[in-house]
Amino acid sequence: MPSIPHYRIASIPADGIGPEVISAAIEVVNVLADTRKTFTIEFTHLPWGTAYYKEHGRYMPPDALDRLRTFDAGLFGSVGAPDVPDHISLWGLLLAIRGPMQLYANVRPIRTFPGIKSPLTTVDPAKGIDWVLVRENSEGEYSGQGGRSHLRQPWETATEVAIFTRVGIERIMRFAFEAAQARPRKHLTVVTKSNSMRNGMVLWDEVAVEVAKDFPDVTWDKMLVDAMTVRMVAKPDSIDTVVGTNLHMDILSDLAAALAGSIGIAASSNLDPTRKNPSLFEPVHGSAFDITGKGVANPVAAFWSAAEMLKWVGKGKTGADLGEKGGAGEEAAEVLMRCIERVCAAGIMTADLGGKEDTRGVTRAMCDEIRKTA
Amino acid sequence: MPSIPHYRIASIPADGIGPEVISAAIEVVNVLADTRKTFTIEFTHLPWGTAYYKEHGRYMPPDALDRLRTFDAGLFGSVGAPDVPDHISLWGLLLAIRGPMQLYANVRPIRTFPGIKSPLTTVDPAKGIDWVLVRENSEGEYSGQGGRSHLRQPWETATEVAIFTRVGIERIMRFAFEAAQARPRKHLTVVTKSNSMRNGMVLWDEVAVEVAKDFPDVTWDKMLVDAMTVRMVAKPDSIDTVVGTNLHMDILSDLAAALAGSIGIAASSNLDPTRKNPSLFEPVHGSAFDITGKGVANPVAAFWSAAEMLKWVGKGKTGADLGEKGGAGEEAAEVLMRCIERVCAAGIMTADLGGKEDTRGVTRAMCDEIRKTA
Ligand SMILES: CC(C)[C@H](C(=O)O)[C@@H](O)C(=O)O
Ligand SMILES: CC(C)[C@H](C(=O)O)[C@@H](O)C(=O)O
Numbered sequence: 001m002p003s004i005p006h007y008r009i010a011s012i013p014a015d016g017i018g019p020e021v022i023s024a025a026i027e028v029v030n031v032l033a034d035t036r037k038t039f040t041i042e043f044t045h046l047p048w049g050t051a052y053y054k055e056h057g058r059y060m061p062p063d064a065l066d067r068l069r070t071f072d073a074g075l076f077g078s079v080g081a082p083d084v085p086d087h088i089s090l091w092g093l094l095l096a097i098r099g100p101m102q103l104y105a106n107v108r109p110i111r112t113f114p115g116i117k118s119p120l121t122t123v124d125p126a127k128g129i130d131w132v133l134v135r136e137n138s139e140g141e142y143s144g145q146g147g148r149s150h151l152r153q154p155w156e157t158a159t160e161v162a163i164f165t166r167v168g169i170e171r172i173m174r175f176a177f178e179a180a181q182a183r184p185r186k187h188l189t190v191v192t193k194s195n196s197m198r199n200g201m202v203l204w205d206e207v208a209v210e211v212a213k214d215f216p217d218v219t220w221d222k223m224l225v226d227a228m229t230v231r232m233v234a235k236p237d238s239i240d241t242v243v244g245t246n247l248h249m250d251i252l253s254d255l256a257a258a259l260a261g262s263i264g265i266a267a268s269s270n271l272d273p274t275r276k277n278p279s280l281f282e283p284v285h286g287s288a289f290d291i292t293g294k295g296v297a298n299p300v301a302a303f304w305s306a307a308e309m310l311k312w313v314g315k316g317k318t319g320a321d322l323g324e325k326g327g328a329g330e331e332a333a334e335v336l337m338r339c340i341e342r343v344c345a346a347g348i349m350t351a352d353l354g355g356k357e358d359t360r361g362v363t364r365a366m367c368d369e370i371r372k373t374a
Numbered sequence: 375m376p377s378i379p380h381y382r383i384a385s386i387p388a389d390g391i392g393p394e395v396i397s398a399a400i401e402v403v404n405v406l407a408d409t410r411k412t413f414t415i416e417f418t419h420l421p422w423g424t425a426y427y428k429e430h431g432r433y434m435p436p437d438a439l440d441r442l443r444t445f446d447a448g449l450f451g452s453v454g455a456p457d458v459p460d461h462i463s464l465w466g467l468l469l470a471i472r473g474p475m476q477l478y479a480n481v482r483p484i485r486t487f488p489g490i491k492s493p494l495t496t497v498d499p500a501k502g503i504d505w506v507l508v509r510e511n512s513e514g515e516y517s518g519q520g521g522r523s524h525l526r527q528p529w530e531t532a533t534e535v536a537i538f539t540r541v542g543i544e545r546i547m548r549f550a551f552e553a554a555q556a557r558p559r560k561h562l563t564v565v566t567k568s569n570s571m572r573n574g575m576v577l578w579d580e581v582a583v584e585v586a587k588d589f590p591d592v593t594w595d596k597m598l599v600d601a602m603t604v605r606m607v608a609k610p611d612s613i614d615t616v617v618g619t620n621l622h623m624d625i626l627s628d629l630a631a632a633l634a635g636s637i638g639i640a641a642s643s644n645l646d647p648t649r650k651n652p653s654l655f656e657p658v659h660g661s662a663f664d665i666t667g668k669g670v671a672n673p674v675a676a677f678w679s680a681a682e683m684l685k686w687v688g689k690g691k692t693g694a695d696l697g698e699k700g701g702a703g704e705e706a707a708e709v710l711m712r713c714i715e716r717v718c719a720a721g722i723m724t725a726d727l728g729g730k731e732d733t734r735g736v737t738r739a740m741c742d743e744i745r746k747t748a
Binding site: 080085086087090091095117119120121122141142144146147148153154155156157158159160161162163164165166167193194195196197198199200201202203225226227229230233234247250251252253254255257258259263 | 454459460461464465469491493494495496515516518520521522527528529530531532533534535536537538539540541567568569570571572573574575576577599600601603604607608621624625627628629631632633637
């Protein structure tokens, strides 16, 4: 009997609805593994987050990154709590992993789903939206530098310093061109703001021109971030793959998900494309304390994130190319996505999407669908 | 006979389609003055821009700001040319006026017009969109600081430094609360990104809380810039007045205009609310060299900018409050806006809005409409 791959996953549910949606995702993935029998998977719970912070004075232990490095990937819930300032919780956990672990590519697939409508009349219903947004995830506006002087004085000054490096820009640019190359349309849009920001943004423009030379089969264009929002609204069909800075793509990816009608189910991957470090997969939604504990959270973003994770760890065996086939993991991811589509199309949804189900109802429907499909 | 006000305006058409739309606007405003006879107006042409740069090595003369200060207001076209890097042309002219002249409030009215549809299904057609976006226009991400080290080396680093001051934040916050207070709904949304940016953005949050105390009749809420794009798409009706940083509102205001279906006609005001310096009014659209010289540019953004200008100089006599009545100027602005609405509703539009007219055709229709209305 040929051996099947075994995936070791760190689960970090963290705060708010994080634990609810991550446990739903683990259940679904376990059913997937049990029915397909093409891989085995093991989740290890890491209890980091605000409760940990209140007990230990920090969001994760000092050796957290070393511990994470012993896994094939991480599945992350959401961090943030009403009684801790957001910048403390986020820099305590999520941003303390993304940058230091060099998870420099944040990938956000954006697509329309059956049963979920785009609110845009400019979207051709027959085609829908199908974009891949690539966000630089390790530097730029999120370098964490800057400070405040003369606290609370009328002459107080505060700075935010965005730091861009040629190395950092080049690696994300190369990743984005490869991602575009792997898609049927092979088109990349590079987003900057080089008319008003004269240093890092001009460097982005220059690096784009240089890296593009290595991808003669990829067509590409350049947009200013403000004009890009207009293009997303007015000409959604002209867009395929997009790359930009940490802040710009944070904004554009939320907008994109909203335009696809799928903000509640959007997934994101924090990748180290060199595969030296395990990548981290997370729903785009936040900790949503207003609905925490009610069992009504939409688990689909966590399912989709788990699918991206399976695809990535599957490809781990065959290389970092986004376009390559990844064996069991990728195949399982495809099944998972197909089941999400079917469950959505059947109208089995939580209230945020206009449905009547709770977290359990959607999870159960997913498990049934997986068993039927297998 | 009572004396009527006289307005002295600097016209800076600058580059691309700038001269075409500004001369159309001047024509329309002159017809307005001639027919209403409630004010007189005089435009002085300042030939600054890329042609000036090519002759003199700078975009405007060294005493440009002093010369501008002799006028009641400025009407600006657009700056930028294909053969000059954008950051040179923009920092040479527009950004060299906005910051140094302390035109710290950039106001962008966003609304739907008869005959121009919002591409959003979430917009109630009976209500349309009616927002006011207030952008901090003198500091923040556009402070112009930062640099590049080790040019063209693999270890090159580039920085963009955003500088925020308590003074700068407080004055724009106060302006925005006043703008909200003057509107029927009296609601303000303060946009920041204080979960990932820990210095200037947290200062913004703090100042908002303090300034809000002086406006007990204004309701307000706080949004992260990424989440704000989602709200604009999904719940447009929940928005009234919005304030944010130079970069954030640059992005959100383009998005807003696109969501209202009116990006081609959007206007913006660069205001010094203290009225120590003359304010500058400009269409949001760029220099559009692809259509320059063809006579097809949409002049409506310039008309709308001229209306905002008349409103502002009119109010100059009665104080800086956005909500106050401004006599002849404000009344003329109202007529101008009504005529824009009628011309749009009649389908007299340029090709960018799906119409069949050229610049002259729309301008002529506007002049006719003004004569009919008066
Ligand atoms: C949670 C927050 C720090 C984060 C970000 O701004 O990066 C979020 O908005 C995201 O998009 O991942
Ligand atoms: C022309 C450019 C510098 C400008 C900006 O980014 O501020 C424009 O986009 C605007 O919105 O006024």
